[in-house]
Amino acid sequence: MNISNSPQPTESKDAFDWHFVTPLYIGSALNPVNTTFIATALVPIAAAINVPVGQTAVLVAALYMACIVAQPAAGKLSEAFGPRRVFLAGIFAVLAGGVLGGLGQDLVTLLVSRILIGVGTSTGYPSAMLLIRQRAESARLTEPPGGVLGGLVIAGMATAVIGLPIGGFLVAAWGWRSVFFINIPLALVALIMAFSWIPRDTQCRSEKTLRTLVRIDLAGIMVFSVTMIGLLVFLMSLPDPNWIVLGVTVLLGLAFVWWEGKVSQPFIDLRLLAANQPLILTYVRFALAMVCVYTVMYGVTQWLQIVKNISSADVGFIILPMSLVSILLTWLVSRRNLVRTPLIASAVACLIGSVGVFLVTTTTPIIWIVVITAVFGITMGMGASANQTTFYTQVTADQIGTASGLFRTFGYIGSITSSALIAIFFNPNVSDQNLHLIAAVMVVLSVVGLIIIIADRKIMMLVKA
Template identity: 40%
Template sequence: MSAGPGRAGFRARLTAPLLLGSLLNPLNTTMISTALVAIGHTFGIGAADTAWLISVLYLASAVAQPVLGKLADALGPRRVFLAGLVVVFASGLVGAVAPSFGWLIVSRLLLGIGTSAAYPAAMSVLRDEGRRVGRPAPRPMLARLSFAALGSAAVGPTLGGLLVTLVGWRGIFAVNLPLALIAFVAALIWIPVDPPRESATTGGSLRLTLDPLGIGLFSTALTVLVFFLLDLAHPMWWLLAPFAVLTAALVWWQLRRPQPFIDLRMLADNGPLARTYLRHGVSYLLIYCVMYGYTQWLEEGRGFSAADTGLLMLPMSVAALVCSLLGARTKGIRGPLALASVLLTAGAGLLLFVGGSTPLAVLLLAGACFGIPQGLIGTSNQAAVQAHAPPDSIGSAAGLQRTAQYIGAIAASSLIALAYGSRAGDSGLHLMAGASAVLGVLLIILTVTDRALRARS
């Protein structure tokens, strides 16, 4: 089928709300990094407790991304996109007026669910548009979607520091109100009404598509794992038993389902896609260790203000933005990912020697070492998912990519909590950096030995 006159497709009006919606999740994952110390002081808690504000969003997102991706494939992406923005607006209200730390947890939980709708729904919208006009979404279009996510994540610490300085940490939550409202109105006007979905015609077929038991087992197992990881200083070993039972039950159930929540058979048969998820998760474990751990150390270990910390992270933000554009123009995948993994390892090694008397130039260089990989990894792994995922399941495949990213972030918050305890000091930073350097070497090996990447380099 070919596009007729006036149906060139992929116009700016279609993509504008998709870009705005897709930046909300990555923006909120990083923007809070420069507010954690201020929140801790307000409620009298330490770094190990404020780590829950990181983990609860990632826990919600890790479950919600593939769920909402499946909903977008089954019910239509426009419906899912709009519903997610309503939840984001509600989360902003709760966080802006939260009277206690517990309400901030609720706000971040809602935020994780609401913002998780945008990316997989956007990928489904672009797939539907491609079917309408008879050609796939052009790579520059996908690059802009990736750039919106990367750019918002990169500028998050700087924007967060500015908001904390000007209006206090509640501004981190309140800023979602106008952003969600603008995106909702734009989506309502410019995203076309969803075409009919065969799987949405009956309640039975919808239940078959969603696999509620699989979702429940996955979310419960992941929650148990998070409770274990967030207190590694005093590990509750008994939690590993229910985690193992839940994981075994999840695997057994997913292998029995004709349309499982996580298609384990597809992942087992699709090695390149499974390795993409693994590589993406490890990469973002390292990136988020810096995004949260390094920023907390700059404030508590070196005594910088939230605004100064945001400015110190600006080279990382700029490097990530520039490299995301360069990565979008690169046809290969293996080269950018190999460079990114080397720089992540080098940046972690540099942090091993950072301390109270380290010159400012070295602190800036350390941030930049993590900014360049952040720009390259997002666009390259997104291209890998596009290349290897089944075309009819791109929404859920994109959701699983983000799930891998958020599991990496949960592991990062656990490592930060273990390293810092109640306060971010030099010894904790060095412990985190040493673990990150070891994982960086693993990432290099995963990248250079992947034959599927060699075929596309």
């Protein structure tokens, strides 16, 4: 299937000017920062709307649920209706979510707001990847536009870490509503830039739109959505597993596989995916790395707050070097389109960092904890950049939207798995011993990730390391 909404030929030197990439970066950054903004606002939200603090955790889960489903769906819609349209629709959803949440007076309203923000921000990355791929092919580039893709990694991954201190500042300065209202100016800026600088998609005729809707496989999207939500609910039920939910989720997964093999235009072409083993390995590598990275971001930070009695604001600054390291390495790696060496380095760094977490105790100086967490910046920066460059070359232009969404979905699965690990081992209490048990799991996952890379002949035989 060919992309019918490709832009007009563009000169290579002008293909990725700042007018084109800036709105894409802003749109891609809205998703990760919103996942962490809310962390510092949960306690004041609970006090303001008079609910237990534990109930506000649903605001975190709601965005995860929305993102897991919406990322690949947004990619598919971008391929069908045009990436600019989907990008703009998503920004409008973020704007609505920001207004609704900022004015919300109860948990249900805030929940709807978070779902809107989750769905809206999920359109940024897959539509940006499709726009970049279209522009690269229009400019007849023979290699991935590494610098542009690196900017997406920085906007889409590294910014997640700075969301914690920014969220803490917003809540301290203007109250919990500011973590919702901040989306309004950000969305407006992204809208103005996108309307002005992103080239229009081709015109959609009504009859073509109808045929496209039929081809989109809405049933497949719905079954996939419910399956992913079931998986999320099961993982969040740990350490007291809800086996009924798991059983239903498995049945739904089997139904999804059956349906996708039956329809002519599947939401996710499982046959094609099964035949593309390198792409599957890329997704798995990324998910394993994200389990460890997010465990550091949320598990080690909880240990610092509870066991070492460090404030949330100070914890945010302790892990800030992790983000800075990842940004620097992303910029260096992506500009050269490197894959093999960064993948190996990210896996080794993940293993070293996990061993470091295993060795820390209550008496460990803060400077060493800063160093250990910064090591995971290598995993985040090099791993995310190299894996993104890898999957960019593993799919065709008409698959890049859905493939990008699935890439992010696997990242969220890694994040949710890390939350499950934390819930299992930090129950009933947070301690050095329980942190070491989590670290032991991280060591195992790091070894598995390293073996997957070394055993991948296509990766190891790359001429350009």
